[in-house]
Amino acid sequence: MERRKPLNQMSAKKRAELAGQGRPVWSTLARVPFSPARDTTRHATLDRKPAKATGPDAATVALVIERDRGCCVRCGRYVAGGVRGRDFSIQHRRARGAGGTRRADTNGPQSLIVLCGSATTGCHDHVERNRVEARGFGWAVRQSDDPAVVPVRHAVHGLVLLSADGSFTPCRVVAS
Incomplete structure (x- = not known):
């Protein structure tokens, strides 16, 4: 009833x-x-400490969305008009860990990309489930790697290196 x-x-x-x-x-x-x-x-309130902020600040998020032209890095779909966390996510290429990290560059623009969906939907889900493929395309990097030197296969810009100032540099593929 x-x-x-x-x-x-x-x-x-x-x-x-x-x-x-x-x-x-x-x-x-x-x-x-x-x-x-x-x-x-x-x-009534809960008696616990407030959660610490471990993600990027609003200015960095805006910079990343602008750099990626509001599009998903994997599929190219325009997502900036949607709701963050549902329609699109700001994905850390190098995982920050459950408790956060002390590495300053983890929340820098070179380590962040826009993906459609949430952690359980869209391209964000695909990247989370297919880590080997994601590393191959630069959508994810290992903890030991520097995100600034690992190229990203970007749906809008092509193969690029992401920089700390929020810009990108096209990479040329060298034939072996």
Whole structure:
């Protein structure tokens, strides 16, 4: 059976009244008892440290999107008008690891590319699932490699080297 309308939030006045009577008021969001002394806002808060920012800053993201002309590096589809994280992603060519990294160039433009989709859809998913192919085309690099010297097969620009200033340099393929 479906509800016709969502459940209403308990008002701050009602929470304070119940807490004043010594009755515990539980928050389903935080799974901890509500305490008026700790929280007088609409929702109880979680007692944990805020997540540290391990990704690139907004200026770097804008620079990468501009360099890639708002297109997916793998397929060339225009994605800049979409929602980041759903329609497109800023992919680290050299993985930053679960806890982040201390390497300054990991969040630099030479290490970032635009891919369509999220980590489970589109070209971003393809790159994550096919690491050997991704390394062959420069969409991913090993931890020991410098992203600035590993060429990228770019759907819009061709084979290029990405630089720290947000530009790129075309590479010439030398026949052996």
